[in-house]
């Protein structure tokens with residue numbers, strides 16, 4: 596984990612490994628401070644607080660959650676008494692997708708030899724993902740703390756004269772997707788609308804919405820974008836992700852028209868230049884999402900998590916790349 600100053604008053608904490616759960620956080624160091632996203636577990640949240648505390652005068656009074664996923668909200672409880680801001684959908688969604696008990700149980704199971712051996716035959720992807728997570732994470736002690744200030748399309752903060760715009764852009768990666776724009780400092784905190792140098796994972800939403808959001812970020816013309824995952828970038832980061840999503844959707848369409856199932860398609864579609872990104876086999880999720888759209892399924896059709904991790908595992912094996920999530 597490292598901290599970077601991205602403008603006069605904006606900072607980022609970045610996790611270099613850039614695998615699943617390695618989410619970035621932001622800080623706008625004005626008017627008592629605003630923290631953007633709170634990490635995946637308490638140890639990482641404490642480390643983030645310690646890094647930011649080198650530049651802030653005191654614990655911030657405000658937190659923004661860019662969306663409902665666990666890796667962006669599981670440190671909320673350490674910001675006692677803070678106002679937590681998010682899109683209106685986020686509290687209910689968090690109860691579904693970021694309930695810590697299931698994940699705690701999963702990691703404990705994978706950590707036990709016997710359970711791991713039994714589970715491995717049923718769900719090799721879950722075991723591999725769990726083992727990867729155990730290298731860095733411990734979900735014990737996490738309690739859900741829900742956002743308290745909710746908004747619909749836009750929310751504006753005025754921090755000592757500096758405007759901060761929260762813009763709702765979902766659902767493209769998740770239902771609650773929000774980007775945070777600081778026009779005066781030409782900074783955008785993108786949350787998981789932008790994955791940088793790692794393969795995007797989208798859960799709820801449509802390709803069209805995602806393209807619109809990436810176009811909006813480009814139009815805002817920031818000097819720095821802090822992605823939800825991966826290193827800092829400029830608008831070229833948004834352009835590259837758009838090109839990736841377009842490529843995957845086009846290739847998926849050809850496979851769909853040829854009657855291939857989505858898993859087969861993900862095994863056949865070339866990674867191309869995107870094979871350099873972390874966890875390229877997460878391609879499966881983007882193919883499956885495209886297939887759902889081709890079949891006119893609703894954007895919020897639920898995912899079978901175990902099946903999804905198993906599919907990513909199978910794609911990595913078929914392609915002969917490292918199994919990575």
Ligand SMILES: [Zn+2]
Nearest residue numbers: 618666787823
């Ligand atoms: Zn994330």
